[in-house]
Amino acid sequence: METAEIRRRFMAHFEAGGSVGAHTPVPSASLLLDDPNLLFVNAGMVPFKPYFLGQETPPYARAASVQKCIRTPDIEDVGKTTRHGTFFEMCGNFSFGDYFKEGAIELAWELVTKPVAEGGFGFAESRLHPSILAGDDEALALWTKVTGLPESRIVRLGPKENYWSMGVPGPGGPCSEILYDRGPEHGPDADWASMGPAMDPRLEDRYLEIWNLVFTSDDLSAVRSKEDFDIAGPLPSKNIDTGMGLERVAFLLQGKQNMYEIDVMYPVIERAEQLTGRRYGADPGDDVRFRVVADHVRSSMMLIADGVTPGNEGRGYVLRRLLRRAVRSVRLLGYGDESLPELLPVSRDLMGVTYGDLVTDWERISRVAYAEEDAFRKTLASGTQIFDLAAGEVKQSGGRRLGGDRAFALHDTYGFPIDLTLEMAAEQGLEVDEEGFRGLMAEQRERAKADARAKKGQHADTSVYRGVLDAHGPTRWLAYETLETESRAVALLREGAPVGSLAEGEVGEVVLDTTPFYAESGGQVADAGTIESGGATLEVLDVQRPVRGLVVHQVRVTSGELDPASALLARVDPQWRTGARQAHSGTHVVHAALRQVLGPSALQSGSYNRPGYLRLDFGWTSALDPDQVREIESVAQQALREDLPVGWSYMTLAQAREEGALALFGETYDDQQVRVVEIGGPFSRELCGGTHVDHSSQIGTIVVTSEASVGSGNRRIEARTGVEGFAYLARERDVVGQLTTLLKARPDDLVGRVEEMVSRLRAAEKELERARAAQVLARGAELAAGAAQVGAVKLVAHRAEGLTGGDVRQLALDVRGRLPAGEPGVVVVAGVADGKVAVVAATTEAARDRGADASAIVRAVGEVVGGRGGGKADVAQGGGTDVSRVDEALGLVPTEVARQVGG
Structure with a gap:
């Protein structure tokens, strides 16, 4: 059964819903979400976290999705086991206070065991072993009831395997897994009764987990480890979160030995065989390299598609490492030429059937990947020189062993893979202190894990805001309609806790029932302004949305004392809003001009705008020449001169995509309704929640002030708009005026005069250099x-x-x-x-x-x-x-x- 068919059957099963009712199909979110604890979406439930945490109210009671995921902690093990892959797809069904354990068990067991001819997966019941959390008698009784299996077939495991939490206080609950017995050729028979609470590692290849059902029912007050936590009590509503590994089910249903051999991955291995002349299955070491190629080529492509560019930290570093490991593996297989242009299109054709953006955005995706391979090939050249120097010193000292610290420096500083170091050392008759290298790598990983653990502790506690929202309802937000509202304070907060009043000089937070203030979002900074009552004036410092539907104002009391019972007047600074509208609309115009000059693959990857200033980051692998920058500015200015109408409308996300509206990488959009902003119709059409001018001429002017790199494969344009743009031009005019006076030249002659002076200066410097050299040699x-x-x-x-x-x-x-x-x-x-x-x-x-x-x-x-x-x-x-x-x-x-x- 092809992977696409498995995906289709999964979604059809849950859209039908059986006895519990139809599930809402939810498209896969981007691999990049705005979550301080995660580099990437690493599980199917991640896009639903706000619902599980109680930060937002789910728009549906039941949902199903096939979510793109990336996991990289075990990247070194990719290709060595059947279980480790970096990119994978997680099929999941979710219940938010609707059905619970029995419904989840029924739905999973039905799909897994239903005959293929009837729309199921057709797994033999004799090979399936459900697992439960030891002591969860309710789950045990339900599994025997639903499946008819004897209790001896149901595995009891401890919390390390079968209790789920997010690693921080919040929701948690017991799990049940469905394990598939691959047969005795993959490991010994299981003695479930005597195994104890931990899964015997010898059984993991044989008894493969294909589905995990999480019964989220507990409110955790503390989580010290996977097995050590405190349960404060039950959650207000019980939820279901499940995950079925698409690749795992695919290799079982396709009769393959591992995920790398399934229909959407193996053709990449076949192409690598053609390039290298090696054969998959002939040598265990080569097999690992072939699998690394298949996995990393696909993973890299999916990351680039979602807006990641190679870099030296964070997401960019992960992508760089994946691309370089893929290139390195092909090289170790014996192919020294450029390999990604041969391999990446194969993966595109396989995955593009499901993810059409891989095809439509191919120019950008391939340009980023191929540029990184070119850079790595240069790194290999320079790294080889460093290696040769290190090897020469070892030989000169009479040694035969390259130190682990030198190997680690080559890896960490120069991006030189250890496998390549081992290969080249062997060619020169040297050994490498692998133990020392592995020790330093382990230290580095431990530091990274410590950082990750520290970051987990930073999960924002939004319970106080959620309480305000539950008590008073959502903020009536009028930023699009007015700059001034009569309002009432529904909550005052200081340092995260409710207070009765705010005194002069204090900084706190105010939640209003109605507000005209724009909350920071989509690259646009929050509005500035004041909140006034009869006896107090508050300066608005920042405006945020900590939970959906609630607008929170950070304020400083500049005079008087704020009494929450007083009537308030919330007023946005009109000059600030005008400048912000000009900058935000200007960002859209520059983005459109950029794509018109460079082509549709020059997509925005981030932006920031405040009154009078904008910056726009976009994926591009080379610097723009001055003529291109001038042309971008010229196209933007022409759009302002044409006085293009600016308008917005609401539609579904699917409709917006059909209209050709552009979405920002990594942003999360409501599937039910999005806001599409148009400037001049097709000239610029983007999903956006910001404030904008009514006509493009109101932007005033757009002056591009810089274009520079902000990392490999990513560029940044900065510009001034409105009054600030004219002020920038005025300063440049003043500089020209001063130069014409100093040089006694007309403005049109300045460049020639300066060039002449520079030429004479360089000639004088050369003459001085010759004199100094003669003096030294004398x-x-x-x-x-x-x-x-x-x-x-x-x-x-x-x-x-x-x-x-x-x-x-x-x-x-x-x-x-x-x-x-x-x-x-x-x-x-x-x-x-x-x-x-x-x-x-x-x-x-x-x-x-x-x-x-x-x-x-x-x-x-x-x-x-x-x-x-x-x-x-x-x-x-x-x-x-x-x-x-x-x-x-x-x-x-x-x-x-x-x-x-x-x-």
Whole structure:
């Protein structure tokens, strides 16, 4: 059964609903959600977290979805087991205070065991083993009732396997799994009765979990670990959250051995076989690499599709690592040319059947991926040089083992994969301290886990806001209609707790029944303004929506004392709102102009706008040239000149997509109704909840002030709008005026005059450089003539005031060349300039024959002057910051030379 058919049957089963009623089909959310605890959506329930946490009221009682997910903690194990993959799809059904354990068990068992001809998956009951939380007698009784299985077939496991929580106070509950017995060839028979509360690791490959049913019923007051938590009491309503692994079910129904061999992944392996000449199934090591390729190519593509670009931290780092591991694996399989252009389109064709954006957005997706492969190939080239240097030092010292710290530095600093380090070390007859490397990697992972654990503790407690919402209902929000409302305070808060009043000078939060203030959202900052009563004036500092439907104002009492019983006047600063509208509409115009100039693949990946200023981030792999920037600005200005009408309407998300409306990566939109903002009809059509001008001419002007990189594959445009835009142009006009006065030139002649001056300045600098070089070289003969004798070696150790690195090197080499031919000679020059030390050591061939090593000399000097250095035996260079110890360092040189040459 093809993966697409499994997905279809799952959704059809729950849309029908059986005895509990139809489920609302919910499309997969983006892999990126605004959640401080998660880099990526890592489970099917994540988009529903606000409902489980009580932060929002679910719009449906029952739902079903097939959610895109990414998990990367076990990335090193990808390809080694049947269970570890980075991208996967989680099929889930959810109940929000509707059906509970019995309904969930009935629905799952029916779909899993129903014959294929009747729309089910057709798994044999004899191979299925339900599991429960040990002590959950209710679940035990329901499983025997629904399935007719004897109690001996039902596995009792402890909370490590069968209790679910989010790792923080909040909802939790016992679980039930459905395990599939793959047969004795995959492991020993299970003795469920004597196994105890923990699953025997030897059974995990044989008894494969295909579905987990979570019965969310407990309110947890503390969660110390997976098995250690406090239950404060029952939840107000019991919920169901289930997850069925699509890939796991697919490889079982397709008769495959693991997820990498299913219909939507294996063709990538087949293409890799064609490229490399290797055969899947012929060598266990190669098989792991083939699986890594299949998994990582797909995962990378899905991440890029959802707006991630390669980078050095966070989501971007995960993507970079996946892409580079895929490229590395193909290389280790024997294919050294560019591989992603051969592999990524195969995955696109397989996954594009379900996710059409992979096809429509292919130009951008492929450009980002291919640029990263090009960058990695360059990294491999530079990393190879670093490796060769490290390997040479090991050999020179007589060793046969590359240290774990060097291997880790290659991996962590230069992105050099350990597998490649092992391969290249073997080619040179060296070993690698893998144990040391793995230890350093483990330390790094532990630091990352500690950071993750720390972040989990930052889950925002919105219970107080939820209480206000439940008590008073949603805020009547009139930001689109007016700048001023008569309002009533329904809650006053200070430091997260309710208070009776706010005194002069205090900062707190006010929740109004009605407000004209725009709450920060979609890149637009919150409105500024005031809230006034008869005896108090409050400055509005910020406006947020901590829970859906509730608008909260952070305020400072500038005079009087706020009494919640008083009538209030909430007033938005009109100048602030005007500037904000201009900037937000200007962002849409710049985005449209950007796509018109660069093409439809130049999609916005983030934005920020405040009165008079906007910035827009977009996916692009190369810098824009000045002509492109000017053209973008010109298209934007033309849109303003044409006075395009600006309007908005509400429609379903599906309708918006049919209309061609653009959505921002990572944003969450209501499936029932979204707001579509149009500027000039098809010129700009985007999903947006911000405030806007009525006609494009009201933006005033758009002046692009910068274009720069904000990470690999991501660029940023900044611009000024409205009065601030004109002020920016006025400042530039003033600068031009000052230059014309200084240079006594007309504005049109300024560029030529400046170019002429720069050319003359460069010529003068070159002449000075030649004079300085001649001065430096003139001292070479004198220094060579005054060389000291250290045993058989002529030694020059000289402090050169005012010389920097290039001059120091030139002087050292010149002096070496003036020493007697064929005799051992060593030259060490320490230049001192600008509070820094530059050291160069140079040796003659005769000195090296006696054991002299310039690199060792530079390291010895560098240690004294607070720095380091390196190079080769003939010439080495270094530096330091402790100028006060230069003479001391040079005084050690004769001893070091004598030690090296034995004289």
